[in-house]
Amino acid sequence: MRRALTSCLIGLGLLAASGARAEPRNVVLFIADGLRYGMVNAANAPTMDRLMKSGVRFTNTHSLFPTFTMPNATAMATGHMLGDTGQYGNTIYTAFPVPGAGESLTPFLENDPVLGDVDEHFAGNYLNEETILRAAHAKGMSTASIGKLGPSLVFDHTARSGQDTILIDDSTGRAGGIPLSDALKTRLAAVGLPVQAPTRGANGPAGNAETPGTLSANIDQQAYFADVATKAVLPLFKERKNPFVLVFWSRDPDGTQHNQGDSLGRLVPGINGPTSLAAIRNADTNLATLLAALKDQGLAETTDVILTSDHGFSTISKESATSFSATQSYKGVPSHQLPPGFVAIDIAHALGLTLFDPDAKGAKLGADSFPSRANGLIGTDPAKPDVVVAANGGSDLVYIPNGDRALAQRVVEALSKQDYVSGLFVSAALGAIPGTLPLAAIALDGSALTPMPALVVNFRSFSTGCADPTTCGVEVSDTVLQQGQGMHGSFSRADTRNVMGAMGPSFRAGLESPVPASNADLGKTIARILDLTIPAKGTLVGRVLTEAMANGATPKAETHVLRSQPDATGLTTILRYQTVGETRYFDTAGYPGRTLGLIDDAHPVATEAH
Structure with a gap:
């Protein structure tokens, strides 16, 4: 009897430590898009x-690289890294003309009809993984x-x-939007809310x-x-008396930081002007509204x-002495600054090939023209390009559809x-190319259905000299936005360091x-809280954040440095990352002296060579 009781108590302890329970939980996931860690006070x-x-x-947080919205949304939604989801950027090469994107081969995926087109093309689920x-x-x-x-649609895009x-x-x-059920329309009418979402209004102009802006x-x-x-929505969920999951994706501060007009052409204040600070307060106000509603409706104790x-x-910086x-x-580009599409222009020039605009029906571009959305098709035939550039901002994706190794070396x-x-x-x-690291080193080579890039190009980053460099980072950006406005996407620690916190019955109190x-861990942690069993096709996954959960174990972490072989000029790509078990967390990467936060120690904790 004593042995049976002991076994039962041990079993209950394991259930508690793993986060499993009989009492159901609700989850609210609040994403403040583009919020910097050092700005939360x-x-x-x-x-x-x-x-x-x-x-x-x-306090040791990580966005997935490339540090863009849609890639990280898929990580949260599935618990998988980008090599499995195939969401390598906000803009990717799909290898087919996407109807919702004007038949472009390089669609911008923050768009409901475009996501539908891409899903349809890739077996009904372009991510190839089930969402939470x-x-x-x-x-x-x-x-x-x-x-x-x-990103809101990504969480249940099929x-x-x-x-x-x-x-x-x-x-x-609006046309192309996901329809509302009649029940929700009735509820919106009852509380005086329209069924059409407002536009961004004065916030929209860049x-x-x-x-x-x-x-x-x-x-x-x-x-x-x-x-x-x-x-x-919350009153409806309360009335149903079922556990619920609510994702709230705040466009601010991201949208405002991108478009802000506080710093046109100037790196200071950059994204630290009054308009960007107002955007941070706006997101904070939205969270306060949600928390108050949970309390008022009696849902806080179980959420x-x-x-x-x-x-x-x-x-954003648009400066270069070599391009x-x-x-x-x-037209419209300040003298001696980088135009939108500078990567595509420079590659086409170096290869002696023609540049076409995938977002303008494959139009041929002359010497005085740049691609309308910075993307480029390079070769002799825009329908069968030799090189494709999907421009994203702080990093770019380069595709070589025919897999030509010699061409890749030239690029x-x-x-x-x-x-x-x-x-x-x-x-x-x-093949191995000196001066570069493999995509597998940063979890971009997995089970994805969408075409994998041949190269990922990280851009130079630095700070303007404030006390916390991750709050005043600057990066060269391939974008239609202007110098002095805002961007992300690089391997700078200003971009990879995101905000992460949690509060509720499943989590510890007062813990730093x-x-x-990372964001990939959130998908796995939410699945644990909700007791969801989700089959995985790929193996590039996050982990459950047990250290943050009541009665959960605190794992150990290790620090690593990976260096490429130097190229003919001595350039070496260096990657600094951490591990918890088999899960990897990417801190910074690039050439020494060109990436904010990248330290090239003489004696790192652990060193590997590629």
Whole structure:
């Protein structure tokens, strides 16, 4: 009898440590897009600061590289890294003309119809993995994803009827948007909310080289999303009496930091001006609204609230002393600055091939023209390009559709000569190339269905000299935005260091956790909290954040450095990363002296050579 009782107690202890329980939990995942770790304090974001002080503040945080919205959304939604999801950037090469993107081969995926087209082409689920909202709904839970166009839909992108998961974004009530159920329309009407989401209004204009961008945060649109969540969706979920999962994706501060007009042409204040600070406060206000509603509706005691940002943020630089493109003149581009599409222009020039615009029906570009969205098709036939550049901002994806190794070597040689490059990662299928590291080293080589890039190009980054360099980072960016506005996507620690915190019955109280954590871990942790069993096709996965959970174990972490063989000029790509068991966390990478936060110690903790 004593042995049986002991075994039972041990079993209960293991269940508690693993997060399993009989009592159901709800989860609210709040994403403050583009929020920098160092900007969360009692002055800038009091609600977020209080949440992490009362619950868990993760201090060793990681966005997945490339540090863009859609890649990190897929990591949160599936628990898989990008080599499995195939979401290598916000813009990727699909190898087929995408109808919703004007038949472009390089679609921007923050778009509901485009995501539908890409899903249809890739066997109905381009991510090739099941999402936590799809699994939760299948288990009978109530599910909703509300907020920014693109990443909100990713959490249940294959269910587009509006009858399963509630999906509300910028396109709600408009052509191409996911429909609303009649029941939700009735509830919106009852609380005086329209069925069409507001536009960004004054927050939308990005300006140009002569005209500053917005001076307004995204107040009205996000207030609508918060009202929908708190006045319609949460009451509906409470009435159903089922566990629920609610994703709230705040476009701010990201959208405002991109478009802000506080610093046109200047690196200071860059993304630290008054408009960007207002955007941080706007996201904080939205979170406060959600927390108050959970309390008022009697849901707080059974709801875990997880706070994250998809990536950090930096100020845009358009300076280069080596780029051919910067020596040319283009309409709307300041003299001697890099134009949008400078990577595509420089590669085409180095190869002596023609450049075409994939976002303008494959139009041939002359010497005085740049690609309309910075993407490029290079070769003799835009329908069968030799090289494709998917421009994303702080890093670019380069594809070589025919797998030509000699061509890949020439592209690497051309890029490594540019002062705006800081590190190159190359597909193993193209062979080992000195000065580069393999895509597998950064978890970009996995089970993905979408075409894998031949190269990923990281751009140079630095700081303007503030006390916390990750809050005043600058990066060269391949974008239509202007110098002085905002961008992300690089391997700078200003971009890879995101915000992560949690509060609720499943989590510890008053904990600052130094164990490395990433957005891929959130998908696995939420699945554990909700007791979801989700089959995996790929093996590049995050882990459950047991150190943050009540009665959970605290794992050990290790630090590593990976160096490429030097190229003919001595350039070496260096990657600094951490591990917890088999899970990898990428800190910084690039060429020494060209990536913010990249330390090239003489005696690292652990050193590997490639």
